[in-house]
Amino acid sequence: MIIEQQYIDLYNQAKGMINRHSSDVLNAPREQAFADFQKNGFPTKKSEEYKYTDVSEFFNLDYGFNLNRLAVPVDPYEVFKCDVPNLSSLLYFLVNDSYFAKPGVGKSLPASVFVGSLKDFSEKHPDLAAKHYGKLAKTENDGIVAFNTVFAQDGFVIYIPKGVTIEKPIQLVNIFRGDVDMMSNRRLLIIVEENAEAKLLSCDHTIDEGRKFLSTQVTEIFVGKDARFDFYEMEENGVDTCRVASTFVSQEANSNAVVNSITLHNGRTRNNYEVTLNGQHAETHLGGMAIVDKTQSVDNHTFIDHAVPHCTSHEMFKYVLDEKSIGAFTGRILVRKDAQKTEAYQTNKNICTTADAKMYTKPQLEIYADDVKCSHGATIGQIDENALFYLRARGISEKEARMLLKFAFMADVIDNIRMDAFKDRLKLLVEKRFRNELAKCAGCSGC
Amino acid sequence: MKRRKFNLMLEIKNLHANVNGKEILRGINLTVRPGEVHAIMGPNGSGKSTLSSVLAGNPVFEVTEGEVTFEGKNLLDLAPEERSCEGIFLSFQYPVEIPGVSMVNFMRTAINEHRKYKKQEPISASDFLKLMREKREVVELDNKLASRSVNEGFSGGEKKRNEIFQMAMLEPKLAILDETDSGLDIDALRIVANGVNKLKSEHNATLVITHYQRLLDYIKPEFVHVLYKGKIVKSAGPELALELEEKGYDWIKKELGE
Numbered sequence: 166m167i168i169e170q171q172y173i174d175l176y177n178q179a180k181g182m183i184n185r186h187s188s189d190v191l192n193a194p195r196e197q198a199f200a201d202f203q204k205n206g207f208p209t210k211k212s213e214e215y216k217y218t219d220v221s222e223f224f225n226l227d228y229g230f231n232l233n234r235l236a237v238p239v240d241p242y243e244v245f246k247c248d249v250p251n252l253s254s255l256l257y258f259l260v261n262d263s264y265f266a267k268p269g270v271g272k273s274l275p276a277s278v279f280v281g282s283l284k285d286f287s288e289k290h291p292d293l294a295a296k297h298y299g300k301l302a303k304t305e306n307d308g309i310v311a312f313n314t315v316f317a318q319d320g321f322v323i324y325i326p327k328g329v330t331i332e333k334p335i336q337l338v339n340i341f342r343g344d345v346d347m348m349s350n351r352r353l354l355i356i357v358e359e360n361a362e363a364k365l366l367s368c369d370h371t372i373d374e375g376r377k378f379l380s381t382q383v384t385e386i387f388v389g390k391d392a393r394f395d396f397y398e399m400e401e402n403g404v405d406t407c408r409v410a411s412t413f414v415s416q417e418a419n420s421n422a423v424v425n426s427i428t429l430h431n432g433r434t435r436n437n438y439e440v441t442l443n444g445q446h447a448e449t450h451l452g453g454m455a456i457v458d459k460t461q462s463v464d465n466h467t468f469i470d471h472a473v474p475h476c477t478s479h480e481m482f483k484y485v486l487d488e489k490s491i492g493a494f495t496g497r498i499l500v501r502k503d504a505q506k507t508e509a510y511q512t513n514k515n516i517c518t519t520a521d522a523k524m525y526t527k528p529q530l531e532i533y534a535d536d537v538k539c540s541h542g543a544t545i546g547q548i549d550e551n552a553l554f555y556l557r558a559r560g561i562s563e564k565e566a567r568m569l570l571k572f573a574f575m576a577d578v579i580d581n582i583r584m585d586a587f588k589d590r591l592k593l594l595v596e597k598r599f600r601n602e603l604a605k606c607a608g609c610s611g612c
Numbered sequence: 613m614k615r616r617k618f619n620l621m622l623e624i625k626n627l628h629a630n631v632n633g634k635e636i637l638r639g640i641n642l643t644v645r646p647g648e649v650h651a652i653m654g655p656n657g658s659g660k661s662t663l664s665s666v667l668a669g670n671p672v673f674e675v676t677e678g679e680v681t682f683e684g685k686n687l688l689d690l691a692p693e694e695r696s697c698e699g700i701f702l703s704f705q706y707p708v709e710i711p712g713v714s715m716v717n718f719m720r721t722a723i724n725e726h727r728k729y730k731k732q733e734p735i736s737a738s739d740f741l742k743l744m745r746e747k748r749e750v751v752e753l754d755n756k757l758a759s760r761s762v763n764e765g766f767s768g769g770e771k772k773r774n775e776i777f778q779m780a781m782l783e784p785k786l787a788i789l790d791e792t793d794s795g796l797d798i799d800a801l802r803i804v805a806n807g808v809n810k811l812k813s814e815h816n817a818t819l820v821i822t823h824y825q826r827l828l829d830y831i832k833p834e835f836v837h838v839l840y841k842g843k844i845v846k847s848a849g850p851e852l853a854l855e856l857e858e859k860g861y862d863w864i865k866k867e868l869g870e
């Protein structure tokens with residue numbers, strides 16, 4: 166409990182300030198979360214669920230907090246050039262963990278819809294916020310979720326009421342910047358009510374290279390009956406940024422969700438995805454890609470809970486690991502006893518391009534129903550030498566041929582994206598990444 | 613055998629090659645001049661495909677002795693892609709499926725790499741599409757196939773036609789056809805062979821590697837060589853292929869005193 170102690174002390178000293186700059190809804194679970202955090206601490210490698218990434222190490226540094234909510238000294242709309250430009254006029258920022266929006270952004274949205282600051286939302290719609298906040302992300306089981314709940318003061322909300330469709334993708338850009346090493350603890354709350362529809366692209370960018378950043382992010386997504394929601398997360402962080410993100414999705418009957426995690430550039434990353442299919446004929450598409458090199462690491466830990474019959478899940482993650490990078494994937498799928506007629510398909514394919522790169526993969530299917538279709542496949546391999554020679558025999562240089570094959574390997578992950586502007590842009594970004602032209606965040610005007 | 617008085621194109625001298633430490637080629641000697649068509653025949657396991665792989669630069673094979681000169685350059689010093697750009701084309705016996713790489717992207721990259729090698733500007737989009745259209749017709753390759761991933765889901769015949777399509781696109785000086793007839797029905801064989809014949813000129817040469825005579829009914833060689841146990845043991849005119857078709861390879865083994 167040595168690493169934890171500085172944070173315990175910090176909370177004890179600063180809880181008044183934390184609460185003062187947040188809202189009642191966010192403050193309500195704080196004490197319980199603090200108790201849970203004191204009890205469990207950060208997960209270490211001794212925990213089966215965290216054995217490939219020592220998350221507690223991420224926290225073993227003296228980070229600054231912005232608990233007093235000092236104003237962001239920059240206008241992100243001015244300094245930030247998006248890697249996915251022209252995607253949407255619905256562009257919002259979280260700078261570290263402070264919400265920032267240009268006045269007038271989102272005015273094209275119907276009045277019943279709320280997109281913006283979690284703090285503002287919980288003051289405007291306290292009942293709605295209290296009904297959902299912290300209800301999927303339980304603090305008693307996970308030290309990281311508890312920690313985030315203790316320190317989170319604001320975040321981002323999408324609330325789409327019954328029957329409303331938002332055609333335009335909503336884009337959230339999370340920027341890290343600071344004159345000292347900084348930590349940000351943010352929350353995302355997504356409520357898509359019955360027969361409503363929305364799409365969110367959330368991007369992480371480190372702006373100040375040379376500084377160390379740590380972000381914890383807890384996302385709760387409620388997808389109502391017959392509702393549709395797409396969630397794409399793209400990480401383009403610096404090598405000194407650590408990210409721990411936990412996403413919880415609850416899907417009602419006949420709903421359809423995409424949860425897609427793209428790690429283009431990072432330092433050390435741990436993503437938890439937990440999808441619960443609560444209503445019959447719900448369909449989920451969980452997937453993503455990770456492209457890592459140097460000593461970067463990415464650990465995607467996924468859990469799909471087929472709680473009721475007639476649901477479908479498609480899961481596909483792909484990694485390309487270069488140099489001394491480390492990847493991990495855990496794919497737990499639980500098909501409960503009564504969840505008959507479940508269809509669950511899981512694929513995890515990985516390429517290690519050097520002898521030093523490491524990949525750990527663990528498919529974990531627990532099937533208690535007896536009338537289901539489930540499959541899983543996990544591979545760790547190298548670039549196909551026959552394909553490489555075939556391309557070279559047509560005059561394509563070895564370097565270019567390798568790039569083509571790595572890109573081709575990721576093609577089906579990109580094809581699964583249901584946001585056309587993002588899909589096209591991602592093709593370019595992935596190619597640039599494999600050509601080493603995306604060594605750092607391209608979003609900053611200072612770069 | 614009459615030989616044209618052209619310059620040498622390919623000269624193989626005492627070529628030895630190993631795969632996984634096992635010697636497959638044991639001293640090959642062969643000379644090819646522009647405009648010539650050579651057939652290399654031989655029983656299974658004689659080293660035919662090894663020879664084609666070594667000429668194309670497959671890193672799986674290790675050359676242990678001998679030399680190969682292509683238009684005066686030491687071929688063995690060149691990477692596979694450089695050999696391609698110099699004008700060597702291998703039609704694969706087993707073309708590789710590459711999901712996720714479109715035929716269009718593949719061919720455009722290949723053409724541009726060839727142009728870069730010759731210090732030329734990249735091809736324009738409209739010229740490229742025109743070229744694709746024109747060359748597709750050489751082997752009657754369906755437009756639908758050209759828009760798919762490389763060889764993915766192609767039938768055996770479509771894969772071989774695709775090889776000749778790529779050959780038409782790249783216009784090699786020396787085409788090596790490795791068992792291009794295997795797995796083809798008679799119609800596909802005719803289309804592939806016609807494609808090869810359309811591309812023939814007095815400036816380029818063809819090396820046809822085959823087990824059977826039937827491809828040679830369409831692509832007529834001037835020289836036929838028999839490869840056996842890693843060596844060329846007999847060379848003659850086209851009549852040799854017919855004799856092999858009729859009598860098999862046993863009489864050659866007998867001639868060699870086996």
